[in-house]
Amino acid sequence: MTSRPAPDSHVASKIFPSPNHGPRAPKAGDAENAARRPDILLLHYTDMADSGQALNRLCDATSEVSAHYFVFEDGRVLQLVPEGRRAWHAGAGVWDGERDVNSASIGIEIAHPGHRRAPERPESMPPYPPAQIEAVIALGRDIVTRWGIRADRVLAHSDVAPQRKRDPGEAFPWRALAQAGVGHWVEPAALRSGRFLSPGERGQPVEALQAMLALYGYGLDIDGFYGMHTEAVVRAFQRHFRPERVDGIADASTITTLRDLIAARP
Known part of the structure; x- marks a missing residue:
């Protein structure tokens, strides 16, 4: 049998x-x-x-x-x-x-x-x-x-x-x-007012954001332009790591959470 x-x-x-x-x-x-x-x-x-x-x-x-x-x-x-x-x-x-x-x-x-x-x-x-x-x-x-x-x-x-x-x-x-031992996580930084980056912006701060996202693993060009692709990547990051607000805008909470994840990376 x-x-x-x-x-x-x-x-x-x-x-x-x-x-x-x-x-x-x-x-x-x-x-x-x-x-x-x-x-x-x-x-x-x-x-x-x-x-x-x-x-x-x-x-x-x-x-x-x-x-x-x-x-x-x-x-x-x-x-x-x-x-x-x-x-x-x-x-x-x-x-x-x-x-x-x-x-x-x-x-x-x-x-x-x-x-x-x-x-x-x-x-x-x-x-x-x-x-x-x-x-x-x-x-x-x-x-x-x-x-x-x-x-x-x-x-x-x-x-x-x-x-x-x-x-x-x-x-x-x-x-x-x-x-439970499955995945990488840090507590998301609290939502707060302050400087943020949003679609349509250009410049070194956008380039720095793109570089951090790419360093963590996301696939995107580091061109200093906050276009549709960068917005989609920010939304994806928020869905996974800062789900309280998913809007594609890189606010202080999003950027701080990304920074903390990179620092705590295995």
Whole structure:
């Protein structure tokens, strides 16, 4: 009797295979046939109201999308793609100079309806269920421990693709994950009045902001112009690290939090 293969993580209850994967491309500078070790953990939301439909899409060959793991609202975890394979979850993006984020990462899809627009608010997000977050923490902790993934390389999809993506969004409890050993976090600086940088500005202060964001890992040109790309990166940073206000304006709280993160980087 042939036994069924076990998931790579003990947190996953079973394998629910997706056909959407391929070999990991070698890291720049490595030999062509070198086995690529993932060094990024990337978190997503499904952006679909029905978790079953979201799971089916990730396992549909015609969709050409997938992830390594899927976490239901009640905390159940399925493995869709072997960790050693390149799942198709990140799309076009960049982090710390790495442009093939799929080859560099392990992806977790979290069942969640995503951002919803309402007349009274530009964006709104329902909270993530506690059981689901407990499962994400347990799974994330297992993955980063086994692969030796640094805390500052536990990322949001919006971090690597800020102009395209918003997930897992400002309602995601990054603080709780970091306290449990998954991810990098410092307490955000308090909101306060004072000097700020905003879209349309030019000059050395904007260049310094861009340099700090790039130093942390965000992909953007250091050109001294606060254009749409810089605004998108600032929003992504705020969603992850200063979620109290996500407006794309680099106020004192945003800049201080960024500075503190760089200083506390592993």
